[in-house]
Amino acid sequence: MPPRVRIAPSPTGDPHVGTAYVALFNYAFARRHGGKFVLRIEDTDQERYTPGSEQAILEALRWLGLSWDEGPDVGGEHGPYRQSERLPIYREHLTTLLDSGRAYRCFCTRERLDELRRAQMAAKASFLGYDGHCRDLDPGEAQQRAEAGQPHVVRLRVPKGGRTVVADRLHGDVEFSHSEIDDQVLLKSDGFPTYHLANVVDDHLMGITHVIRGEEWMSSTPKHVLLYDAFGWEEPQWYHLGLLRNYDKSKLSKRKNPVSIIHYRELGFLPSTLLNFLATLGFSMGDDRERFSLQEMVDAFEWSKVSPGGPVFDPRKLEAFNADDIRALSPEALYEHVMTQVLRPDRLRTMLALAHERLIRLDDFIPYVSFFFGASLDYTPVVDKLHVKGRTFKQSAKLLHEYIELIERDPEARAFTPEALENFSRSFCERNDWKPRDLFTLLRIGISGRTAAPPLFDTMALCGKDRVRMRLRDLIALLKALPEAK
Protein backbone atom coordinates (compact mmCIF):
# COMPACT_ATOMS: atom_id res chain seq x y z
CA MET A 1 0.00 0.00 0.00
CA PRO A 2 1.52 3.34 -1.01
CA PRO A 3 2.05 5.66 1.95
CA ARG A 4 -0.05 8.69 2.67
CA VAL A 5 1.66 11.46 4.57
CA ARG A 6 0.78 15.01 5.42
CA ILE A 7 2.02 18.40 6.47
CA ALA A 8 -0.33 20.14 8.86
CA PRO A 9 0.57 23.79 9.40
CA SER A 10 -1.35 26.21 11.59
CA PRO A 11 -2.24 29.57 10.10
CA THR A 12 -0.85 31.51 13.03
CA GLY A 13 1.80 33.58 11.35
CA ASP A 14 4.34 33.72 8.57
CA PRO A 15 5.28 30.48 6.81
CA HIS A 16 8.14 29.02 8.82
CA VAL A 17 11.24 27.32 7.41
CA GLY A 18 10.60 24.56 9.92
CA THR A 19 7.34 23.86 8.13
CA ALA A 20 9.21 23.66 4.85
CA TYR A 21 11.74 21.35 6.45
CA VAL A 22 9.15 18.89 7.69
CA ALA A 23 7.19 19.21 4.46
CA LEU A 24 10.32 18.35 2.50
CA PHE A 25 10.86 15.08 4.32
CA ASN A 26 7.21 14.16 4.00
CA TYR A 27 7.30 15.02 0.34
CA ALA A 28 10.48 13.06 -0.34
CA PHE A 29 9.17 9.99 1.44
CA ALA A 30 5.80 10.08 -0.32
CA ARG A 31 7.28 10.61 -3.77
CA ARG A 32 9.92 7.95 -3.24
CA HIS A 33 7.24 5.36 -2.66
CA GLY A 34 4.60 6.61 -5.04
CA GLY A 35 2.43 7.73 -2.16
CA LYS A 36 0.30 10.79 -1.53
CA PHE A 37 1.24 14.02 0.17
CA VAL A 38 -1.63 15.79 1.88
CA LEU A 39 -1.78 19.35 3.13
CA ARG A 40 -4.15 20.05 5.97
CA ILE A 41 -4.74 23.33 7.72
CA GLU A 42 -4.93 23.08 11.51
CA ASP A 43 -6.88 26.17 12.39
CA THR A 44 -8.50 25.19 15.65
CA ASP A 45 -6.98 28.00 17.65
CA GLN A 46 -9.35 30.93 17.59
CA GLU A 47 -6.96 33.10 19.55
CA ARG A 48 -3.90 32.82 17.38
CA TYR A 49 -5.60 32.59 14.04
CA THR A 50 -4.00 35.09 11.66
CA PRO A 51 -5.88 36.18 8.57
CA GLY A 52 -3.88 35.72 5.41
CA SER A 53 -1.56 33.23 6.99
CA GLU A 54 -3.05 30.19 5.31
CA GLN A 55 -2.70 31.79 1.92
CA ALA A 56 0.89 32.77 2.66
CA ILE A 57 1.79 29.25 3.77
CA LEU A 58 0.35 27.65 0.66
CA GLU A 59 2.10 30.19 -1.49
CA ALA A 60 5.42 29.66 0.22
CA LEU A 61 5.30 25.89 -0.07
CA ARG A 62 4.25 26.16 -3.67
CA TRP A 63 7.13 28.51 -4.35
CA LEU A 64 9.48 25.88 -3.00
CA GLY A 65 8.04 23.33 -5.35
CA LEU A 66 6.67 21.02 -2.69
CA SER A 67 3.41 20.14 -4.37
CA TRP A 68 0.66 18.32 -2.54
CA ASP A 69 -1.91 15.91 -3.90
CA GLU A 70 -4.75 16.86 -1.60
CA GLY A 71 -5.40 20.06 0.26
CA PRO A 72 -7.81 22.93 0.83
CA ASP A 73 -6.96 24.50 -2.50
CA VAL A 74 -6.75 21.39 -4.67
CA GLY A 75 -9.43 19.30 -3.01
CA GLY A 76 -9.36 15.53 -2.67
CA GLU A 77 -11.46 12.63 -1.49
CA HIS A 78 -10.82 13.14 2.20
CA GLY A 79 -11.85 16.75 2.63
CA PRO A 80 -12.51 19.20 3.90
CA TYR A 81 -8.83 19.90 4.54
CA ARG A 82 -9.36 22.73 6.96
CA GLN A 83 -10.06 21.67 10.51
CA SER A 84 -12.42 24.53 11.21
CA GLU A 85 -14.69 22.97 8.58
CA ARG A 86 -14.65 19.58 10.25
CA LEU A 87 -16.07 20.46 13.65
CA PRO A 88 -19.05 18.08 13.45
CA ILE A 89 -16.68 15.22 12.71
CA TYR A 90 -14.75 15.79 15.91
CA ARG A 91 -17.90 16.08 17.99
CA GLU A 92 -19.21 12.86 16.59
CA HIS A 93 -16.01 11.05 17.37
CA LEU A 94 -15.89 12.51 20.80
CA THR A 95 -19.28 10.99 21.54
CA THR A 96 -17.82 7.57 20.86
CA LEU A 97 -15.10 8.21 23.38
CA LEU A 98 -17.53 9.57 25.94
CA ASP A 99 -19.79 6.56 25.50
CA SER A 100 -16.98 4.09 25.90
CA GLY A 101 -15.65 5.93 28.91
CA ARG A 102 -12.29 6.60 27.31
CA ALA A 103 -12.96 10.31 27.75
CA TYR A 104 -14.86 12.31 30.34
CA ARG A 105 -16.31 15.74 30.86
CA CYS A 106 -14.48 18.10 33.14
CA PHE A 107 -16.12 21.14 34.71
CA CYS A 108 -13.11 22.51 36.47
CA THR A 109 -12.71 26.25 36.14
CA ARG A 110 -9.64 28.01 34.88
CA GLU A 111 -9.13 29.39 38.33
CA ARG A 112 -9.07 25.94 39.90
CA LEU A 113 -6.66 24.72 37.25
CA ASP A 114 -4.39 27.69 37.71
CA GLU A 115 -4.37 27.22 41.43
CA LEU A 116 -3.73 23.51 41.07
CA ARG A 117 -0.79 24.26 38.89
CA ARG A 118 0.58 26.80 41.29
CA ALA A 119 0.26 24.35 44.16
CA GLN A 120 2.04 21.67 42.19
CA MET A 121 4.83 24.03 41.31
CA ALA A 122 5.15 25.19 44.91
CA ALA A 123 5.23 21.61 46.15
CA LYS A 124 7.88 20.88 43.51
CA ALA A 125 5.72 18.01 42.37
CA SER A 126 7.42 15.69 39.92
CA PHE A 127 4.33 15.65 37.77
CA LEU A 128 2.53 18.74 36.60
CA GLY A 129 -0.92 18.05 35.28
CA TYR A 130 -4.58 17.56 35.89
CA ASP A 131 -5.42 15.91 39.20
CA GLY A 132 -8.42 13.96 37.95
CA HIS A 133 -10.94 15.97 39.93
CA CYS A 134 -13.77 15.27 37.46
CA ARG A 135 -12.54 11.87 36.40
CA ASP A 136 -15.08 9.91 38.38
CA LEU A 137 -18.11 12.10 37.96
CA ASP A 138 -21.21 10.12 37.09
CA PRO A 139 -21.35 10.19 33.27
CA GLY A 140 -25.14 10.61 33.21
CA GLU A 141 -25.02 13.49 35.60
CA ALA A 142 -22.14 15.05 33.75
CA GLN A 143 -24.08 14.85 30.54
CA GLN A 144 -27.05 16.57 32.14
CA ARG A 145 -24.87 19.37 33.41
CA ALA A 146 -23.38 19.70 29.96
CA GLU A 147 -26.78 19.81 28.33
CA ALA A 148 -27.86 22.40 30.83
CA GLY A 149 -25.16 24.56 29.35
CA GLN A 150 -22.53 24.34 32.02
CA PRO A 151 -19.16 25.15 30.47
CA HIS A 152 -16.77 22.25 30.38
CA VAL A 153 -14.05 20.50 28.46
CA VAL A 154 -13.63 16.86 27.54
CA ARG A 155 -10.52 15.05 28.67
CA LEU A 156 -8.83 11.84 27.67
CA ARG A 157 -8.98 9.19 30.38
CA VAL A 158 -5.40 7.98 30.58
CA PRO A 159 -5.17 4.52 32.19
CA LYS A 160 -3.96 4.55 35.78
CA GLY A 161 -1.14 2.06 35.58
CA GLY A 162 1.04 0.69 32.85
CA ARG A 163 2.90 2.32 30.04
CA THR A 164 2.60 3.15 26.39
CA VAL A 165 5.36 2.61 23.94
CA VAL A 166 5.80 4.82 20.93
CA ALA A 167 7.38 2.85 18.13
CA ASP A 168 9.34 5.67 16.59
CA ARG A 169 11.07 4.49 13.43
CA LEU A 170 13.81 7.04 13.69
CA HIS A 171 14.54 6.77 17.39
CA GLY A 172 13.44 3.26 18.21
CA ASP A 173 10.86 2.34 20.83
CA VAL A 174 10.29 5.03 23.38
CA GLU A 175 8.40 4.14 26.55
CA PHE A 176 6.21 6.44 28.58
CA SER A 177 4.74 5.52 31.92
CA HIS A 178 1.04 6.42 32.19
CA SER A 179 1.71 8.17 35.47
CA GLU A 180 3.53 10.86 33.46
CA ILE A 181 0.78 11.43 30.95
CA ASP A 182 -1.77 14.12 31.63
CA ASP A 183 -5.50 13.66 31.08
CA GLN A 184 -5.26 15.77 27.97
CA VAL A 185 -8.04 18.15 27.03
CA LEU A 186 -9.58 16.94 23.77
CA LEU A 187 -12.41 19.42 23.38
CA LYS A 188 -12.05 23.00 24.52
CA SER A 189 -14.90 24.84 26.16
CA ASP A 190 -15.32 26.92 23.00
CA GLY A 191 -16.38 23.73 21.25
CA PHE A 192 -13.19 23.45 19.22
CA PRO A 193 -11.06 20.35 19.43
CA THR A 194 -7.48 20.57 20.61
CA TYR A 195 -4.63 19.62 18.33
CA HIS A 196 -4.46 16.16 19.84
CA LEU A 197 -8.01 15.14 19.01
CA ALA A 198 -8.31 16.84 15.66
CA ASN A 199 -4.94 15.61 14.53
CA VAL A 200 -5.57 11.98 15.37
CA VAL A 201 -9.09 11.93 13.99
CA ASP A 202 -8.02 13.61 10.77
CA ASP A 203 -4.92 11.52 10.29
CA HIS A 204 -7.03 8.41 10.60
CA LEU A 205 -9.88 9.61 8.44
CA MET A 206 -7.47 10.86 5.82
CA GLY A 207 -5.72 7.53 5.76
CA ILE A 208 -2.37 8.84 6.92
CA THR A 209 0.02 5.92 7.23
CA HIS A 210 3.19 7.69 8.35
CA VAL A 211 3.32 10.67 10.66
CA ILE A 212 6.50 12.59 9.98
CA ARG A 213 6.77 15.64 12.19
CA GLY A 214 9.05 17.63 14.46
CA GLU A 215 10.56 16.24 17.61
CA GLU A 216 8.60 18.72 19.69
CA TRP A 217 5.71 16.25 19.38
CA MET A 218 7.57 13.30 20.78
CA SER A 219 6.33 13.81 24.32
CA SER A 220 2.70 13.99 23.35
CA THR A 221 2.80 11.03 21.03
CA PRO A 222 1.81 8.53 23.75
CA LYS A 223 -1.43 10.48 24.09
CA HIS A 224 -1.98 10.05 20.41
CA VAL A 225 -1.22 6.35 20.60
CA LEU A 226 -3.74 6.09 23.43
CA LEU A 227 -6.30 7.89 21.30
CA TYR A 228 -5.83 5.54 18.37
CA ASP A 229 -6.30 2.71 20.80
CA ALA A 230 -9.41 4.27 22.30
CA PHE A 231 -10.94 4.55 18.87
CA GLY A 232 -9.85 1.05 18.00
CA TRP A 233 -7.80 2.33 15.08
CA GLU A 234 -4.47 1.17 13.82
CA GLU A 235 -1.80 3.72 14.59
CA PRO A 236 0.44 5.16 11.89
CA GLN A 237 4.20 4.80 11.85
CA TRP A 238 5.91 7.57 13.76
CA TYR A 239 8.95 9.54 12.69
CA HIS A 240 10.15 12.48 14.75
CA LEU A 241 12.60 14.74 12.96
CA GLY A 242 15.21 16.70 14.87
CA LEU A 243 14.34 20.36 15.36
CA LEU A 244 16.11 23.08 13.42
CA ARG A 245 18.25 25.09 15.84
CA ASN A 246 19.70 28.53 16.31
CA TYR A 247 23.43 28.80 16.64
CA ASP A 248 23.10 28.42 20.40
CA LYS A 249 21.25 25.14 19.85
CA SER A 250 17.85 26.37 20.98
CA LYS A 251 14.86 25.75 18.75
CA LEU A 252 15.07 27.94 15.65
CA SER A 253 13.29 31.17 16.48
CA LYS A 254 12.67 34.53 14.93
CA ARG A 255 14.29 36.12 17.93
CA LYS A 256 17.62 34.82 16.71
CA ASN A 257 17.16 34.07 13.02
CA PRO A 258 14.93 35.05 10.17
CA VAL A 259 12.53 32.12 9.99
CA SER A 260 9.98 33.17 7.41
CA ILE A 261 10.15 31.45 4.05
CA ILE A 262 8.96 34.73 2.54
CA HIS A 263 12.05 36.40 3.88
CA TYR A 264 14.30 33.94 2.09
CA ARG A 265 12.35 34.41 -1.10
CA GLU A 266 12.59 38.19 -0.90
CA LEU A 267 16.27 38.18 -0.09
CA GLY A 268 16.75 36.16 -3.22
CA PHE A 269 17.49 32.61 -2.26
CA LEU A 270 16.61 30.21 -5.02
CA PRO A 271 13.83 27.87 -4.01
CA SER A 272 15.71 24.80 -5.14
CA THR A 273 18.73 25.96 -3.16
CA LEU A 274 16.77 26.49 0.02
CA LEU A 275 15.33 23.02 -0.37
CA ASN A 276 18.73 21.50 -1.04
CA PHE A 277 20.14 23.23 2.01
CA LEU A 278 17.29 22.10 4.24
CA ALA A 279 17.75 18.57 2.96
CA THR A 280 21.39 18.50 4.04
CA LEU A 281 20.25 19.26 7.57
CA GLY A 282 19.45 15.74 8.58
CA PHE A 283 19.56 13.95 5.27
CA SER A 284 22.61 12.87 3.37
CA MET A 285 23.13 10.94 0.20
CA GLY A 286 25.44 8.58 1.99
CA ASP A 287 28.45 9.76 0.02
CA ASP A 288 30.18 13.12 -0.29
CA ARG A 289 27.53 14.69 -2.47
CA GLU A 290 25.62 17.48 -0.84
CA ARG A 291 24.47 19.44 -3.84
CA PHE A 292 21.46 17.65 -5.26
CA SER A 293 18.05 18.39 -6.65
CA LEU A 294 14.71 17.62 -5.08
CA GLN A 295 14.25 14.81 -7.57
CA GLU A 296 17.63 13.35 -6.68
CA MET A 297 16.71 13.45 -3.03
CA VAL A 298 13.43 11.72 -3.77
CA ASP A 299 15.18 9.00 -5.73
CA ALA A 300 17.69 8.37 -2.97
CA PHE A 301 15.42 8.82 0.02
CA GLU A 302 15.72 6.25 2.80
CA TRP A 303 15.23 6.62 6.52
CA SER A 304 18.65 5.16 7.16
CA LYS A 305 20.02 8.30 5.53
CA VAL A 306 18.22 10.57 7.97
CA SER A 307 20.01 11.51 11.17
CA PRO A 308 17.97 12.10 14.32
CA GLY A 309 19.85 15.02 15.85
CA GLY A 310 18.63 18.61 15.72
CA PRO A 311 20.82 20.48 13.23
CA VAL A 312 21.90 24.10 13.53
CA PHE A 313 20.54 26.20 10.71
CA ASP A 314 23.67 27.95 9.47
CA PRO A 315 22.73 30.81 7.12
CA ARG A 316 26.33 31.11 5.92
CA LYS A 317 26.26 27.70 4.32
CA LEU A 318 22.90 28.48 2.77
CA GLU A 319 24.47 31.61 1.30
CA ALA A 320 27.40 29.66 -0.08
CA PHE A 321 25.04 27.21 -1.75
CA ASN A 322 22.98 30.06 -3.11
CA ALA A 323 25.94 31.98 -4.50
CA ASP A 324 27.05 28.82 -6.25
CA ASP A 325 23.66 28.25 -7.77
CA ILE A 326 23.23 31.85 -8.87
CA ARG A 327 26.55 31.64 -10.65
CA ALA A 328 25.34 28.56 -12.48
CA LEU A 329 22.18 30.33 -13.71
CA SER A 330 21.89 31.33 -17.34
CA PRO A 331 21.59 35.08 -17.89
CA GLU A 332 17.95 34.49 -18.80
CA ALA A 333 17.21 32.55 -15.67
CA LEU A 334 19.02 35.09 -13.53
CA TYR A 335 16.89 37.86 -15.03
CA GLU A 336 13.73 35.88 -14.39
CA HIS A 337 14.60 35.22 -10.78
CA VAL A 338 15.51 38.82 -10.08
CA MET A 339 12.32 40.07 -11.69
CA THR A 340 10.01 37.64 -9.94
CA GLN A 341 11.67 37.42 -6.56
CA VAL A 342 13.23 40.81 -6.01
CA LEU A 343 11.86 43.44 -8.40
CA ARG A 344 8.28 42.29 -8.10
CA PRO A 345 5.97 44.81 -9.80
CA ASP A 346 3.65 45.16 -6.81
CA ARG A 347 6.53 45.86 -4.49
CA LEU A 348 8.10 48.23 -6.97
CA ARG A 349 4.88 50.18 -7.25
CA THR A 350 4.64 50.66 -3.52
CA MET A 351 8.25 51.78 -3.44
CA LEU A 352 7.65 54.23 -6.23
CA ALA A 353 4.68 55.64 -4.40
CA LEU A 354 6.81 56.25 -1.34
CA ALA A 355 9.60 57.84 -3.36
CA HIS A 356 7.39 59.83 -5.70
CA GLU A 357 7.36 63.28 -4.05
CA ARG A 358 10.98 63.01 -3.12
CA LEU A 359 12.38 62.43 -6.58
CA ILE A 360 14.28 65.13 -8.41
CA ARG A 361 15.27 62.98 -11.34
CA LEU A 362 13.67 59.70 -12.26
CA ASP A 363 16.81 57.75 -11.75
CA ASP A 364 17.11 58.96 -8.20
CA PHE A 365 14.67 56.23 -7.67
CA ILE A 366 17.20 53.43 -7.48
CA PRO A 367 19.56 54.95 -4.91
CA TYR A 368 16.59 56.28 -2.97
CA VAL A 369 15.01 52.90 -2.41
CA SER A 370 18.22 50.93 -2.19
CA PHE A 371 17.78 50.08 1.47
CA PHE A 372 14.59 48.18 0.69
CA PHE A 373 16.91 45.52 -0.65
CA GLY A 374 19.62 43.47 0.88
CA ALA A 375 20.21 42.13 4.33
CA SER A 376 22.32 44.06 6.82
CA LEU A 377 23.30 47.71 6.44
CA ASP A 378 26.43 49.67 7.14
CA TYR A 379 25.75 52.09 9.97
CA THR A 380 29.13 53.79 10.10
CA PRO A 381 27.93 56.94 8.24
CA VAL A 382 25.16 57.51 10.78
CA VAL A 383 26.78 56.26 13.93
CA ASP A 384 27.05 59.77 15.40
CA LYS A 385 23.30 60.27 14.97
CA LEU A 386 22.46 57.42 17.27
CA HIS A 387 22.64 59.31 20.49
CA VAL A 388 19.28 60.19 21.98
CA LYS A 389 19.27 63.13 24.32
CA GLY A 390 19.02 62.07 27.92
CA ARG A 391 19.37 58.37 27.16
CA THR A 392 22.35 56.11 27.17
CA PHE A 393 23.06 53.82 24.26
CA LYS A 394 22.30 50.98 26.56
CA GLN A 395 18.85 52.36 27.30
CA SER A 396 18.18 52.84 23.61
CA ALA A 397 19.25 49.30 22.92
CA LYS A 398 16.99 47.98 25.63
CA LEU A 399 14.05 49.94 24.33
CA LEU A 400 14.54 48.68 20.80
CA HIS A 401 14.83 45.17 22.09
CA GLU A 402 11.52 45.44 23.90
CA TYR A 403 10.03 47.01 20.85
CA ILE A 404 10.75 44.09 18.55
CA GLU A 405 9.71 41.58 21.17
CA LEU A 406 6.41 43.28 21.90
CA ILE A 407 5.45 43.78 18.28
CA GLU A 408 5.14 40.05 17.94
CA ARG A 409 2.78 39.82 20.87
CA ASP A 410 0.48 42.47 19.55
CA PRO A 411 -2.17 40.81 17.41
CA GLU A 412 -2.54 43.91 15.26
CA ALA A 413 1.05 45.02 14.96
CA ARG A 414 2.42 41.63 14.08
CA ALA A 415 0.44 41.77 10.86
CA PHE A 416 2.94 44.52 10.03
CA THR A 417 0.63 46.96 8.30
CA PRO A 418 1.58 50.65 8.40
CA GLU A 419 -1.48 51.65 10.42
CA ALA A 420 -1.07 48.92 13.02
CA LEU A 421 2.62 49.67 13.32
CA GLU A 422 1.98 53.34 13.90
CA ASN A 423 -0.66 52.70 16.54
CA PHE A 424 1.52 50.21 18.28
CA SER A 425 4.61 52.40 18.12
CA ARG A 426 2.90 55.47 19.48
CA SER A 427 1.36 53.69 22.40
CA PHE A 428 4.66 51.93 23.00
CA CYS A 429 6.34 55.31 23.34
CA GLU A 430 3.70 56.50 25.72
CA ARG A 431 4.01 53.44 27.91
CA ASN A 432 7.77 53.78 28.07
CA ASP A 433 7.78 57.52 28.41
CA TRP A 434 9.78 58.10 25.27
CA LYS A 435 9.19 60.80 22.73
CA PRO A 436 7.91 59.30 19.50
CA ARG A 437 10.45 61.38 17.67
CA ASP A 438 13.32 59.75 19.53
CA LEU A 439 12.22 56.19 19.02
CA PHE A 440 11.22 56.83 15.44
CA THR A 441 14.63 58.26 14.66
CA LEU A 442 16.33 55.16 15.98
CA LEU A 443 13.95 52.97 14.02
CA ARG A 444 14.50 54.97 10.86
CA ILE A 445 18.24 54.71 11.14
CA GLY A 446 18.13 51.05 11.98
CA ILE A 447 15.88 50.17 9.10
CA SER A 448 17.17 52.49 6.40
CA GLY A 449 20.67 53.30 7.56
CA ARG A 450 19.73 56.96 7.01
CA THR A 451 18.36 59.88 8.91
CA ALA A 452 16.04 60.80 6.08
CA ALA A 453 13.77 58.22 4.53
CA PRO A 454 10.18 57.69 3.42
CA PRO A 455 7.43 57.62 6.06
CA LEU A 456 8.61 55.21 8.72
CA PHE A 457 5.71 52.82 9.02
CA ASP A 458 5.19 52.41 5.31
CA THR A 459 8.88 51.80 5.07
CA MET A 460 8.80 49.15 7.76
CA ALA A 461 5.87 47.36 6.19
CA LEU A 462 7.49 47.31 2.80
CA CYS A 463 10.84 46.24 4.13
CA GLY A 464 9.21 43.22 5.64
CA LYS A 465 9.10 41.98 9.17
CA ASP A 466 12.11 39.73 9.04
CA ARG A 467 14.35 42.29 7.44
CA VAL A 468 13.28 44.86 9.99
CA ARG A 469 13.90 42.49 12.87
CA MET A 470 17.25 41.56 11.45
CA ARG A 471 18.41 45.14 11.07
CA LEU A 472 17.11 46.25 14.43
CA ARG A 473 18.99 43.37 15.98
CA ASP A 474 22.10 44.64 14.20
CA LEU A 475 21.47 48.12 15.50
CA ILE A 476 20.95 46.89 19.05
CA ALA A 477 24.25 45.05 18.91
CA LEU A 478 25.93 48.21 17.63
CA LEU A 479 24.38 50.38 20.34
CA LYS A 480 25.51 47.99 23.03
CA ALA A 481 29.05 48.11 21.70
CA LEU A 482 29.18 51.90 21.57
CA PRO A 483 31.07 53.65 24.37
CA GLU A 484 28.71 55.84 26.39
CA ALA A 485 29.29 59.55 25.98
CA LYS A 486 30.30 61.39 29.13
Added chain:
RNA sequence: GUAGAUGUAGGCUAGUUGGUAAGCCGUCGGCCUCUCAAGCCGGAGAUCGCGGGUUCGACUCCCGUCAUCUGCACCA
Protein backbone atom coordinates in the same frame (compact mmCIF):
# COMPACT_ATOMS: atom_id res chain seq x y z
C1' G B 1 11.82 19.85 38.85
C1' U B 2 10.27 15.76 35.69
C1' A B 3 9.88 12.75 31.14
C1' G B 4 12.05 11.93 26.62
C1' A B 5 15.51 12.79 22.84
C1' U B 6 20.33 14.10 21.17
C1' G B 7 25.89 14.16 21.61
C1' U B 8 32.09 12.87 15.33
C1' A B 9 36.51 19.72 14.28
C1' G B 10 33.11 26.64 15.07
C1' G B 11 28.56 24.67 11.77
C1' C B 12 26.21 20.49 8.44
C1' U B 13 27.23 15.59 7.46
C1' A B 14 30.04 10.49 6.03
C1' G B 15 32.00 6.56 8.56
C1' U B 16 25.96 -0.29 9.02
C1' U B 17 29.75 -7.36 9.49
C1' G B 18 34.90 -3.33 15.41
C1' G B 19 41.31 -2.29 12.55
C1' U B 20 42.71 5.12 15.57
C1' A B 21 38.48 9.49 11.09
C1' A B 22 36.41 11.72 5.12
C1' G B 23 33.64 15.77 2.42
C1' C B 24 31.26 20.58 2.48
C1' C B 25 30.52 25.60 4.96
C1' G B 26 33.38 28.85 7.84
C1' U B 27 38.44 30.36 9.12
C1' C B 28 43.86 31.33 7.87
C1' G B 29 47.74 31.72 4.01
C1' G B 30 49.42 31.63 -1.17
C1' C B 31 48.61 31.91 -6.63
C1' C B 32 45.81 34.36 -10.42
C1' U B 33 43.91 39.43 -11.36
C1' C B 34 43.44 46.77 -12.64
C1' U B 35 40.05 45.80 -8.07
C1' C B 36 36.52 42.60 -6.02
C1' A B 37 34.12 38.07 -6.70
C1' A B 38 35.00 33.49 -8.85
C1' G B 39 38.81 29.81 -9.75
C1' C B 40 43.28 27.08 -8.27
C1' C B 41 46.81 25.46 -4.31
C1' G B 42 47.78 24.84 0.70
C1' G B 43 47.29 25.28 6.34
C1' A B 44 45.09 25.12 11.08
C1' G B 45 41.13 22.80 13.46
C1' A B 46 38.27 16.16 16.28
C1' U B 47 42.23 12.07 22.14
C1' C B 48 34.75 10.65 17.78
C1' G B 49 30.76 14.47 25.19
C1' C B 50 33.25 12.01 29.51
C1' G B 51 34.53 7.47 32.53
C1' G B 52 34.71 2.41 32.82
C1' G B 53 34.10 -2.56 30.59
C1' U B 54 34.33 -6.48 26.48
C1' U B 55 38.31 -7.25 22.74
C1' C B 56 44.76 -8.32 20.15
C1' G B 57 42.17 -3.81 18.70
C1' A B 58 36.05 0.48 19.51
C1' C B 59 33.65 6.42 16.84
C1' U B 60 31.46 1.69 16.03
C1' C B 61 29.23 -3.48 21.35
C1' C B 62 27.77 -3.12 27.05
C1' C B 63 27.29 -0.15 31.67
C1' G B 64 27.54 4.41 33.98
C1' U B 65 27.96 9.64 33.90
C1' C B 66 27.72 14.67 32.08
C1' A B 67 25.98 18.42 28.85
C1' U B 68 22.42 20.30 25.60
C1' C B 69 17.60 20.46 23.61
C1' U B 70 12.32 19.60 23.49
C1' G B 71 7.74 18.59 26.04
C1' C B 72 5.04 18.93 30.72
C1' A B 73 -1.60 24.83 28.15
C1' C B 74 -8.89 24.77 27.16
C1' C B 75 -1.24 26.65 21.51
C1' A B 76 -0.27 24.02 17.74
